[in-house]
Amino acid sequence: MVENQHVFEIKDFNIYYRNFMAVKNINLNIEINKITAIIGPSGCGKSTLLRALNRMNDLIIYSRVEGQVLFQGVDIYDKETDVIELRRRVGMVFQKPNPFPSSVYENVAYGPRIRGIKKKSQLDEIVENALVRADLWKEVKDKLNESGMSLSGGQMQRLCIARSLAQGPEVLLFDEPTSALDPISTANIENLLQELKKTITIVIVTHNMQQAARISDYTAFMYLGELIEFGLTDNIFVNPQNKLTEEYITGRFG
Amino acid sequence: MSIFDVELKELRERVLKLGIMVENAIRDSVKALIERDSELAREVIRKDHLVNAQDVAIDIECIRLLALRQPMGSDLRFITTTMKITTDLERMGDLAVNIAERALELNEEPQLKPFVNIPKMAELAQAMVKDTLDAFVAGCSRLPYEVIRKDDEVDDLTVKNFEELLGLMLQDPKIIPLAIKRTYIAKYLERIADHATNIAEMVIYMCKGKMIRHTTIEE
Amino acid sequence: MKQGSESIHKPFYLTRKKRFNLKQGFFLSLIRTFGFAGAIILFIILFFVAYNGISVLSWEFITQSPTEGMTKGGIFPVIVGTILLTVFCMAAVIPIGVTTAIFLSEYSKPGLLLNMVMMSIYTLSGVPSVVFGLFGLAVFVVAFQFGMSLLAGAFTLAIMVLPYIISTSEEAIKAVPYSFREASLACGATKWQTIRKVVLPTAMPGILTGAILGTAKVSGETAPIMFTAAAFFTPGVPKSLFEPIMALPYHIYVLATAGTHIEETRPIQYGTALTLILLVLGMNFLGIILRSRQRKKKTW
Numbered sequence: 001m002v003e004n005q006h007v008f009e010i011k012d013f014n015i016y017y018r019n020f021m022a023v024k025n026i027n028l029n030i031e032i033n034k035i036t037a038i039i040g041p042s043g044c045g046k047s048t049l050l051r052a053l054n055r056m057n058d059l060i061i062y063s064r065v066e067g068q069v070l071f072q073g074v075d076i077y078d079k080e081t082d083v084i085e086l087r088r089r090v091g092m093v094f095q096k097p098n099p100f101p102s103s104v105y106e107n108v109a110y111g112p113r114i115r116g117i118k119k120k121s122q123l124d125e126i127v128e129n130a131l132v133r134a135d136l137w138k139e140v141k142d143k144l145n146e147s148g149m150s151l152s153g154g155q156m157q158r159l160c161i162a163r164s165l166a167q168g169p170e171v172l173l174f175d176e177p178t179s180a181l182d183p184i185s186t187a188n189i190e191n192l193l194q195e196l197k198k199t200i201t202i203v204i205v206t207h208n209m210q211q212a213a214r215i216s217d218y219t220a221f222m223y224l225g226e227l228i229e230f231g232l233t234d235n236i237f238v239n240p241q242n243k244l245t246e247e248y249i250t251g252r253f254g
Numbered sequence: 255m256s257i258f259d260v261e262l263k264e265l266r267e268r269v270l271k272l273g274i275m276v277e278n279a280i281r282d283s284v285k286a287l288i289e290r291d292s293e294l295a296r297e298v299i300r301k302d303h304l305v306n307a308q309d310v311a312i313d314i315e316c317i318r319l320l321a322l323r324q325p326m327g328s329d330l331r332f333i334t335t336t337m338k339i340t341t342d343l344e345r346m347g348d349l350a351v352n353i354a355e356r357a358l359e360l361n362e363e364p365q366l367k368p369f370v371n372i373p374k375m376a377e378l379a380q381a382m383v384k385d386t387l388d389a390f391v392a393g394c395s396r397l398p399y400e401v402i403r404k405d406d407e408v409d410d411l412t413v414k415n416f417e418e419l420l421g422l423m424l425q426d427p428k429i430i431p432l433a434i435k436r437t438y439i440a441k442y443l444e445r446i447a448d449h450a451t452n453i454a455e456m457v458i459y460m461c462k463g464k465m466i467r468h469t470t471i472e473e
Numbered sequence: 474m475k476q477g478s479e480s481i482h483k484p485f486y487l488t489r490k491k492r493f494n495l496k497q498g499f500f501l502s503l504i505r506t507f508g509f510a511g512a513i514i515l516f517i518i519l520f521f522v523a524y525n526g527i528s529v530l531s532w533e534f535i536t537q538s539p540t541e542g543m544t545k546g547g548i549f550p551v552i553v554g555t556i557l558l559t560v561f562c563m564a565a566v567i568p569i570g571v572t573t574a575i576f577l578s579e580y581s582k583p584g585l586l587l588n589m590v591m592m593s594i595y596t597l598s599g600v601p602s603v604v605f606g607l608f609g610l611a612v613f614v615v616a617f618q619f620g621m622s623l624l625a626g627a628f629t630l631a632i633m634v635l636p637y638i639i640s641t642s643e644e645a646i647k648a649v650p651y652s653f654r655e656a657s658l659a660c661g662a663t664k665w666q667t668i669r670k671v672v673l674p675t676a677m678p679g680i681l682t683g684a685i686l687g688t689a690k691v692s693g694e695t696a697p698i699m700f701t702a703a704a705f706f707t708p709g710v711p712k713s714l715f716e717p718i719m720a721l722p723y724h725i726y727v728l729a730t731a732g733t734h735i736e737e738t739r740p741i742q743y744g745t746a747l748t749l750i751l752l753v754l755g756m757n758f759l760g761i762i763l764r765s766r767q768r769k770k771k772t773w
Contacts, residue, residue: 088661098652239463
């Protein structure tokens with residue numbers, strides 16, 4: 001039997017803000033081409049852990065880490081790591097859609113441009129592919145030069161997804177991507193994620209349990225910075241092993 | 255306690271109520287047979303519609319809770335097993351009615367031979383039903399493995415009863431109609447025991463999260 | 474309510490309100506008066522200068538050089554001088570100011586160095602303009618040996634307006650939402666790429682507005698250019714950066730105090746003042762309009 005490839009292997013991983021231990025002793029593997037959801041109550045460290053995967057938590061002064069995060073077998077916190085290249089291969093979509101105040105085309109072309117791609121025909125192709133993959137092409141193909149901020153909320157979020165996709169990442173990290181959207185846009189994006197996981201590994205942080213239950217293959221439950229339980233979504237929601245997990249998913253927390 | 259917790263508590267009580275109704279029906283139908291009390295038998299038959307109504311009401315409530323509360327984990331297992339358990343209970347009620355109907359018929363005739371096996375089976379079956387409902391209400395502190403074991407005893411008694419009656423039938427063909435009816439009654443009791451076993455297996459699933467239906471006790 | 478007894482039977486809260494309104498009204502009028510005072514004073518000044526100077530304004534005034542000991546002719550080289558000073562000053566100050574603003578908002582870590590820098594900038598903005606003039610004289614005119622020149626004047630003005638440019642640029646840069654920077658970095662951009670391609674372009678309208686308002690400040694300064702650049706008379710457009718130039722504020726000063734025909738040149742003084750005021754007001758106006766339009770256009 002071929003062992004499933006682990007895109008991320010997180011080993012004995014801790015994250016500190018000054019002296020506060022925000023994330024403790026995480027041991028977790030992210031499987032390729034699957035959607036892994038991280039759930040838990042507010043302040044449990046799930047966003048912090050997510051941002052550690054593409055080293056976005058480096059931006060916070062006084063943050064430091066211990067342990068290893070292996071991406072495709074290589075420790076991303078090693079001194080030799082090219083953080084820029086890491087962020088190209090591990091993209092991120094944020095909670096509030098944040099397109100740049102330029103045109104739709106420029107938004108998506110941003111990534112390729114900073115990599116040095118100048119030829120217009122190449123850029124056109126990349127932009128179109130990314131917008132198609134983000135299920136936005138049909139809606140914007142006639143208004144590529146209009147401002148990215150003139151779109152609706154759901155469209156803006158898909159634009160941000162397209163912007164990340166234009167870099168050709170292997171992993172996409174989503175930090176509560178639909179919590180600012182209405183139910184229909186949310187459903188659209190959930191369907192999109194199901195489609196994207198065929199070619200990309202997805203890790204999604206969500207405070208909406210039903211969303212995790214709907215779309216994820218694996219679920220990790222975190223509480224107060226620790227990983228309480230991790231397993232197939234089916235098992236976590238039908239028959240969790242840990243009492244804390246059971247209390248959280250049945251809504252009997254706190 | 256949230257609204258949902260209250261609803262779950264009420265659901266549990268309803269199932270218990272249904273279980274007691276069924277327990278009584280079984281007990282009364284066998285009593286009507288052994289004490290030749292036709293009035294009691296008719297009462298069992300009359301009361302069956304209450305059992306059916308309660309089964310339907312519980313099913314409707316379960317479906318409503320699934321839709322509106324999106325239960326997870328143990329709540330989910332509780333509600334889905336409740337739906338299956340009430341089906342078994344309702345069938346047991348029907349079987350009690352069948353016993354009562356045969357009792358009515360047999361009470362018109364002189365008794366064939368003293369009831370030995372059937373009371374034993376009835377006692378076992380009733381104990382199984384009681385035990386499994388107690389386990390359901392006790393919330394997983396006691397698991398009804400005993401119930402599953404007792405089912406074998408009931409099966410053995412069924413066979414024993416049949417062989418005795420067969421012997422009598424071969425001796426005196428005139429008593430065949432009566433004897434056959436008594437084999438039916440034994441069969442009904444055996445199926446009651448089977449349903450009780452099903453309920454026990456569902457209760458174990460509800461508690462442990464592992465399906466053990468259709469497997470042996472060792473597995 | 475009976476007709477005759479109205480005044481006695483009015484509900485008590487009505488009269489209370491009337492007293493309240495009276496008090497409110499008094500203070501409101503007081504505030505309005507003081508509020509308008511600023512505008513009133515401005516208009517008085519404008520009117521005064523315009524009344525006295527409008528007679529000399531004409532196309533010739535703007536395009537001709539002064540003649541006959543400044544008593545006749547125009548102020549063409551004066552206007553040119555002011556414009557050149559402003560242009561070169563901005564050319565010098567904007568790169569330094571914007572770079573400093575970038576350093577302060579993007580690269581600096583809280584600590585002793587940052588506090589020192591910010592303290593310095595703050596102090597610099599409080600220095601009197603005449604001190605800048607002396608400084609420019611000592612450093613640019615004498616030490617660097619530029620002599621009294623356009624260049625020395627432009628640099629002196631640049632140092633003077635530097636705190637203002639830094640602060641408006643910093644404000645514009647800080648106004649760029651953090652989410653833009655986050656998005657850029659998450660795409661795999663370096664910090665410098667993020668600044669160059671996202672932060673600066675977004676902040677540019679604000680920076681430019683600050684620059685325009687800065688030019689308004691600079692074109693009216695007299696003391697800094699008195700010791701470093703201004704000359705009593707130059708024949709026309711300077712041919713090199715190292716030549717002295719005429720400037721509007723200095724011209725007014727010179728005509729009103731040091732010239733040989735003080736009374737005769739009065740109208741020209743006022744005309745020059747009017748030109749200067751119109752120039753400064755025009756730049757301010759332009760800056761304010763641009764800023765409000767840019768604020769309306771903001772979509773984030």
